[in-house]
Amino acid sequence: MNDRDPAAQDCGGPVKQVSVMPSIFPKWTNLLPLKLAVAVACLGGAATAGVWYYWTPKYSRVGYQPKQPVAFSHNIHADQLGIDCRYCHSAVERSWFSNIPASSTCMNCHSLLLKEDPKLALVRDSYTTGKSIPWVQLHRTPDFAYFNHSVHVNRGISCVHCHGQINHMEEVFHAKPLSMGFCLDCHRAPEEKIRPVDLVTQLDWAGAVDGKKLVNDWNVKPGQSCSTCHR
Amino acid sequence: MRYFFLFFFLSIAATLGITGFRGGYSTRTPLQVFNDMKNQAKLRPQTDSTFPGFADGVSSRPFPAGTVAQQVGYQDNTTWKNDPFNTGRDFSKGDIPNNFVEVNPVPITSELLKRGQDRYLIYCQPCHGAQADGNGITKKLGMSTVANLHDPRIIKMNDGEIFNTITYGKNTMMGYGGNVPVPDRWAIVAYLRAIQLSRLGSKDDVPAPVLEKLK
Numbered sequence: 001m002n003d004r005d006p007a008a009q010d011c012g013g014p015v016k017q018v019s020v021m022p023s024i025f026p027k028w029t030n031l032l033p034l035k036l037a038v039a040v041a042c043l044g045g046a047a048t049a050g051v052w053y054y055w056t057p058k059y060s061r062v063g064y065q066p067k068q069p070v071a072f073s074h075n076i077h078a079d080q081l082g083i084d085c086r087y088c089h090s091a092v093e094r095s096w097f098s099n100i101p102a103s104s105t106c107m108n109c110h111s112l113l114l115k116e117d118p119k120l121a122l123v124r125d126s127y128t129t130g131k132s133i134p135w136v137q138l139h140r141t142p143d144f145a146y147f148n149h150s151v152h153v154n155r156g157i158s159c160v161h162c163h164g165q166i167n168h169m170e171e172v173f174h175a176k177p178l179s180m181g182f183c184l185d186c187h188r189a190p191e192e193k194i195r196p197v198d199l200v201t202q203l204d205w206a207g208a209v210d211g212k213k214l215v216n217d218w219n220v221k222p223g224q225s226c227s228t229c230h231r
Numbered sequence: 232m233r234y235f236f237l238f239f240f241l242s243i244a245a246t247l248g249i250t251g252f253r254g255g256y257s258t259r260t261p262l263q264v265f266n267d268m269k270n271q272a273k274l275r276p277q278t279d280s281t282f283p284g285f286a287d288g289v290s291s292r293p294f295p296a297g298t299v300a301q302q303v304g305y306q307d308n309t310t311w312k313n314d315p316f317n318t319g320r321d322f323s324k325g326d327i328p329n330n331f332v333e334v335n336p337v338p339i340t341s342e343l344l345k346r347g348q349d350r351y352l353i354y355c356q357p358c359h360g361a362q363a364d365g366n367g368i369t370k371k372l373g374m375s376t377v378a379n380l381h382d383p384r385i386i387k388m389n390d391g392e393i394f395n396t397i398t399y400g401k402n403t404m405m406g407y408g409g410n411v412p413v414p415d416r417w418a419i420v421a422y423l424r425a426i427q428l429s430r431l432g433s434k435d436d437v438p439a440p441v442l443e444k445l446k
Binding site for chain 1: 232235239243246250253254255256257258259260261262267268269270271273275276277278287289349352353354357358368369372373374376403404405407409410411412
């Protein structure tokens, strides 16, 4: 209504509503663009946050802890008994691949210790029949990326940086993302992680060492070009 | 809008409830949405193989019996066998069970001893103990037969026989031939001799000035 409306003043009668046009958009639509914007922002934000948080090896791999066929404990063997990693993973210094020990390696001790234990039945079977124990593999680089254990282990990079505190795990789990960004973080700054070579399998070692000096002395230059790992 | 927010926060709660947080433990294999040549048609070590030639269905192949790995530089098994370095045996003494070489065929250097110590601590210490006196951790847990390597019988043994024990084992000790490469076995033998010697010393071996200090 408009009080300058001449018709209204003239007749002096009750105010007459003049409907110029039926409104196409009802009143509630006034806030619609705002609400839509809020909703889209919320959903978009949530989707982005979800992808950022979940669509990464930090979520998808870290914590992967499959059930192993034999209840083998690194905590007992590597920590309490103090067996070196290389007693079992003996190829780790010599090849790209770190082997899972053959059942004969277990039988070195278990032919004399816990001879009758039912937990070790599968190991004894495997040793006598020659059929492998179906250990579930946790860590695996995709086939398009090249990884090598010996180059790291012989240059003072400890297992703990890529596998976590294995010696305290009852059952092994995937502790680090092992994504490309993870590899590159260290390749850009190896001096933060490097340590004397004979301490590589001492996962609890927390001493200080002049990393810059080691990197310099040994001429450690981890490649960052794509062809280092995608060859 | 109220309904939207209700729905929105419920679905966030549901997502968190189902998927959890980073670092949670799970027995599920990590999901792979796009395969992207992550799994190529090649055999990786220690995996299953359906190749018909591999009767046992395993991708890592054992050495066929009586063969020598190519990289060791021998063309045939006989030459390989006749080098005491490889077998710890001296076949010029005849093809008899105890034709072991008397002395380590590898020249003893401080690097060799250091390597030997390193390897000894990895492969032998769990049973024989750091002092080689047979008091490793497994002895304490019930492996009663572990030998004391300071035993006069073992001190008098030929180097080749110890090499042979490492390779194939002896009685209740199993072999380490699969885990310890040949040069490392000789390094361990050399180091073992050094520890044995350390207990055979007498007062006369200590230089006089040092002896003075110890008094």
